[in-house]
Amino acid sequence: METATIKDIAKALNLSTSTVSRALRGSYEINPETKRIVLECAEKLNYRPNPIALSLKENRSRAIGVIVPEIDNPFFSQAINGIEAIAYNRGYHVVIFQSHESYERELVNVQHLLARRVDGVLISLSGQTNNYEHLHGLQEKGVPLVFFDRFTDAITTHKVIADNFKGAFEGTEHLILSGRKKIAHLGASSFLSITTERIKGYKAALEKYNIPFDESLIRYCNFSIQEMETIIDDLLSESNPPDAIFTVSDRLAMACLTILKEKHIAIPKDIAVMGFTNLKVASLLEPAFTAVVQPALEMGQRAAELLLDLVEKKSKAPTNFQTIRLPTELVIRKSTAL
Amino acid sequence: METATIKDIAKALNLSTSTVSRALRGSYEINPETKRIVLECAEKLNYRPNPIALSLKENRSRAIGVIVPEIDNPFFSQAINGIEAIAYNRGYHVVIFQSHESYERELVNVQHLLARRVDGVLISLSGQTNNYEHLHGLQEKGVPLVFFDRFTDAITTHKVIADNFKGAFEGTEHLILSGRKKIAHLGASSFLSITTERIKGYKAALEKYNIPFDESLIRYCNFSIQEMETIIDDLLSESNPPDAIFTVSDRLAMACLTILKEKHIAIPKDIAVMGFTNLKVASLLEPAFTAVVQPALEMGQRAAELLLDLVEKKSKAPTNFQTIRLPTELVIRKSTAL
DNA sequence: TTGTAAGCGTTATCAT
DNA sequence: ATGATAACGCTTACAA
Numbered sequence: 001m002e003t004a005t006i007k008d009i010a011k012a013l014n015l016s017t018s019t020v021s022r023a024l025r026g027s028y029e030i031n032p033e034t035k036r037i038v039l040e041c042a043e044k045l046n047y048r049p050n051p052i053a054l055s056l057k058e059n060r061s062r063a064i065g066v067i068v069p070e071i072d073n074p075f076f077s078q079a080i081n082g083i084e085a086i087a088y089n090r091g092y093h094v095v096i097f098q099s100h101e102s103y104e105r106e107l108v109n110v111q112h113l114l115a116r117r118v119d120g121v122l123i124s125l126s127g128q129t130n131n132y133e134h135l136h137g138l139q140e141k142g143v144p145l146v147f148f149d150r151f152t153d154a155i156t157t158h159k160v161i162a163d164n165f166k167g168a169f170e171g172t173e174h175l176i177l178s179g180r181k182k183i184a185h186l187g188a189s190s191f192l193s194i195t196t197e198r199i200k201g202y203k204a205a206l207e208k209y210n211i212p213f214d215e216s217l218i219r220y221c222n223f224s225i226q227e228m229e230t231i232i233d234d235l236l237s238e239s240n241p242p243d244a245i246f247t248v249s250d251r252l253a254m255a256c257l258t259i260l261k262e263k264h265i266a267i268p269k270d271i272a273v274m275g276f277t278n279l280k281v282a283s284l285l286e287p288a289f290t291a292v293v294q295p296a297l298e299m300g301q302r303a304a305e306l307l308l309d310l311v312e313k314k315s316k317a318p319t320n321f322q323t324i325r326l327p328t329e330l331v332i333r334k335s336t337a338l
Numbered sequence: 339m340e341t342a343t344i345k346d347i348a349k350a351l352n353l354s355t356s357t358v359s360r361a362l363r364g365s366y367e368i369n370p371e372t373k374r375i376v377l378e379c380a381e382k383l384n385y386r387p388n389p390i391a392l393s394l395k396e397n398r399s400r401a402i403g404v405i406v407p408e409i410d411n412p413f414f415s416q417a418i419n420g421i422e423a424i425a426y427n428r429g430y431h432v433v434i435f436q437s438h439e440s441y442e443r444e445l446v447n448v449q450h451l452l453a454r455r456v457d458g459v460l461i462s463l464s465g466q467t468n469n470y471e472h473l474h475g476l477q478e479k480g481v482p483l484v485f486f487d488r489f490t491d492a493i494t495t496h497k498v499i500a501d502n503f504k505g506a507f508e509g510t511e512h513l514i515l516s517g518r519k520k521i522a523h524l525g526a527s528s529f530l531s532i533t534t535e536r537i538k539g540y541k542a543a544l545e546k547y548n549i550p551f552d553e554s555l556i557r558y559c560n561f562s563i564q565e566m567e568t569i570i571d572d573l574l575s576e577s578n579p580p581d582a583i584f585t586v587s588d589r590l591a592m593a594c595l596t597i598l599k600e601k602h603i604a605i606p607k608d609i610a611v612m613g614f615t616n617l618k619v620a621s622l623l624e625p626a627f628t629a630v631v632q633p634a635l636e637m638g639q640r641a642a643e644l645l646l647d648l649v650e651k652k653s654k655a656p657t658n659f660q661t662i663r664l665p666t667e668l669v670i671r672k673s674t675a676l
Numbered sequence: 677t678t679g680t681a682a683g684c685g686t687t688a689t690c691a692t
Numbered sequence: 693a694t695g696a697t698a699a700c701g702c703t704t705a706c707a708a
Contacts, residue, residue, distance in 0.1 A: 003452075003479065005700095005701055005702085006701065006702065006703095007701075007702095015678080015679090016678065016679045016680075017679095017701085017702080017703090018678075018679065018680080018681095018702095018703075018704075019677085019678055019679070021701095021702065021703060021704090022677095022678085022703090022704095025703090029677060029678085030677065030678085031677060031678085034677080034678085048449070048452065048453050049453070049701085049702080050394075050453070050455070050700090050701050050702070051453055051454060051455075052390055052393045052394050052399065052454075052455055052700090052701080053394055053684090053700075053701035053702045053703090054701080054702065054703085055390045055684090056388075056390050056391055056394050056683095056684045056685070056686095056700090056701080056702080057683080057684050057701085057702055057703060057704095058684085058702095058703085059684070061390065063433075070419070071409075071415050071418050071419050071422065072412075072415045072416045072418070072419040072618075072635075073415075074410075074412065074415075077409050077410045077411075077412075077415040078410045080409050080410070080434075081408070081409050081410040081436075084409065084434070084435075084436060093433055093450070093454065094433070094434060095401075095431055095432070095433055096418075096422070096432060096434055097422075098419075098422060111386070112431070114341075114386065115386050115387070115388070115389055116389060116390075116431065117388070117389075117390055141341065254618075254621075254622060257622075258621060261625070280410075281622075283592070283596065284592060284619070284622045284623065285622060287599075297410075343684095343685055343686085344685065344686065344687095345685075345686095353694080353695090354694065354695045354696070355685085355686080355687090355695090355696095356686095356687075356688085356694075356695060356696075356697090357693080357694055357695070359685095359686065359687060359688095360687090360693095360694085363687090367693060367694085368693065368694085369693060369694085372693080372694085387685085387686080388684090388685050388686075390684090390685080391684075391685035391686045391687090391700090392685080392686060392687085393700095394684090394685080394686080394699095394700050394701065394702095395685085395686055395687060395688095395699080395700050396686090396687090396700085397700075
């Protein structure tokens with residue numbers, strides 16, 4: 001059974017396709033009776049408008065593209081969840097791409113999205129991206145773009161991000177106040193806003209408590225778990241290892257805890273571990289772990305809302321682009337008996 | 339700057355669109371010189387074929403649809419990762435929908451996928467689904483369908499699933515051999531294959547060791563974390579609570595561990611906990627937790643491969659539908675010092 | 677109130 | 693070797 005088209009209805013009813021089209025979309029200028037029989041017939045034939053034909057005509061797809069570093073990362077899958085919820089409610093589909101932290105891949109993703117004529121793009125930058133021509137390209141072609149989580153100031157548009165500075169400041173302060181003297185900071189790629197902003201927060205906290213900043217305590221690792229492990233191992237095997245570790249992502253936190261456990265290092269006692277995660281993950285981790293919880297779901301929702309507003313915007317009035325900083329929450333869980 | 343079309347190239351070169359089209363796709367019957375200048379011009383204008391126009395013409399979209407209960411679930415996000423990898427390599431896009439464990443939502447998702455003319459569908463059934471007309475509908479319209487993880491025998495097609503019976507058997511056996519006498523089984527919805535198959539494995543293990551089966555030790559919970567907690571609480575507050583709990587999903591395992599910890603119940607000592615999860619989550623959970631690890635990534639990959647084979651199949655020869663059961667792995671982690 | 681025709685970008689068929 | 697035309701499904705001036 002093939003899908004019925006407007007033509008089929010027109011033929012069945014001896015009407016023109018334009019009449020059917022109008023009746024279907026409830027135009028004024030149509031005889032109520034005609035409208036009735038058209039709708040009835042459409043129902044009978046199980047007519048479904050072909051969105052592809054519409055896309056071709058209107059040069060838009062009612063789909064938005066999302067580019068994330070990895071789907072299989074709790075932060076991003078939760079953000080996508082938020083995006084999907086909003087998009088679904090507003091009648092849009094979501095097409096997902098992964099950059100796998102690769103600039104080249106991100107480039108290709110953008111080209112695919114352009115080819116697909118998505119109506120807008122949500123992106124969280126790859127850790128390798130430090131050139132933004134592809135994003136300018138999107139904007140030049142009039143495709144609205146909104147950043148979430150990882151952005152660049154090189155592009156003017158809405159940004160929905162965590163309050164990285166404040167989160168890192170509060171987290172670091174918490175470590176200091178609980179007596180830690182030597183706090184390592186495990187960042188992602190140095191290109192990323194989440195890294196630079198968090199390092200600033202970290203530094204500011206050290207400064208407030210007159211702790212000298214030690215460059216060697218900052219490490220960058222963006223890619224494989226493998227690489228993270230190497231770096232963490234390296235950090236821990238120094239003659240005078242840190243007594244606290246601040247990590248900037250779920251995966252770093254996990255890698256860190258795993259290694260510490262393997263090395264039989266007591267987490268609250270010998271080394272304090274804290275870092276940016278999302279709530280679900282935080283609840284799974286070592287109870288002594290302190291989480292700077294990011295509102296991943298809300299970030300996705302807000303970003304999607306802003307994007308769809310841009311997409312549906314009719315007026316050509318200049319947009320006031322916003323940078324929304326969602327608050328993080330410091331979660332200190334009791335170390336319950338296991 | 340607008341996107342260039344074949345027409346633009348034709349106009350610029352004083353050729354017909356058909357010639358340009360043929361040159362672009364490297365037809366024999368074209369003058370090498372013409373071909374050259376066309377390609378050159380296409381390059382200059384940054385021509386990109388419009389996949390929407392192609393879709394309309396060919397009545398296909400080079401996109402596959404995926405329906406999962408929840409994106410934000412480590413098992414599914416990992417499976418999607420596998421799907422995406424294969425689809426990307428073979429030139430397909432992935433459109434993702436969530437059923438949120440709701441039959442109605444799944445129905446709507448299927449309709450959207452039909453409207454979008456996806457070339458094929460991968461689905462893992464919602465916990466509420468016990469009517470399969472919508473899936474028959476897909477098949478009637480010639481849209482290939484492949485199940486992964488959660489399937490029904492009411493539909494004839496490829497199925498890529500975990501070896502649920504064996505996994506549950508081995509897991510339960512492990513609990514029995516480590517001295518547990520009263521093993522509770524926390525299933526998802528009773529409609530789901532993952533539930534029924536795993537219960538069979540559980541029963542078979544009990545039988546092997548002559549442990550009488552006690553219906554009241556089996557509980558079903560498919561939905562909110564809230565509901566899971568109620569059920570687990572209920573189970574634990576019986577006069578003679580179980581000394582082991584077997585859970586059939588990541589989320590159940592998490593809910594279970596959380597509650598036990600809150601109640602200060604010693605996990606290896608008072609109650610053994612084990613269950614189906616994926617490796618990433620398993621490594622984060624309570625070290626005394628025993629995991630029946632499912633190959634989520636591979637499941638996604640295999641399912642996507644089978645689906646794309648169906649999609650691209652030319653011959654009308656009847657297909658031999660396969661049911662691929664991927665082995666699970668019993669992971670017993672040492673309870674390292676924390 | 678309804679019909680005719682053009683057009684969205686592309687390719688296939690049938691000329692030339 | 694190349695061009696003209698129709699067609700994919702739909703909307704929308706413009707005509708009637």
